[in-house]
Amino acid sequence: MPAPSAFRSFLEPGQSVAHPDHPEWGRGQVQSAIAHRVTVNFEHQGKVLIDASVITLTLLS
Numbered sequence: 001m002p003a004p005s006a007f008r009s010f011l012e013p014g015q016s017v018a019h020p021d022h023p024e025w026g027r028g029q030v031q032s033a034i035a036h037r038v039t040v041n042f043e044h045q046g047k048v049l050i051d052a053s054v055i056t057l058t059l060l061s
Contacts, residue, residue: 011038016060
């Protein structure tokens, strides 16, 4: 596993994602992605800070 400072997220603000463990949260929009910290605003959960080194969000089209 890379060091946290070397981790780069492939996600960018504006992209739509889903949380694999919480489909009830609905579609989320990436607000920010800095290293492994990704802030997502989900339809039914609101803003959530995701550790992308632990959770792999599903990119939606």
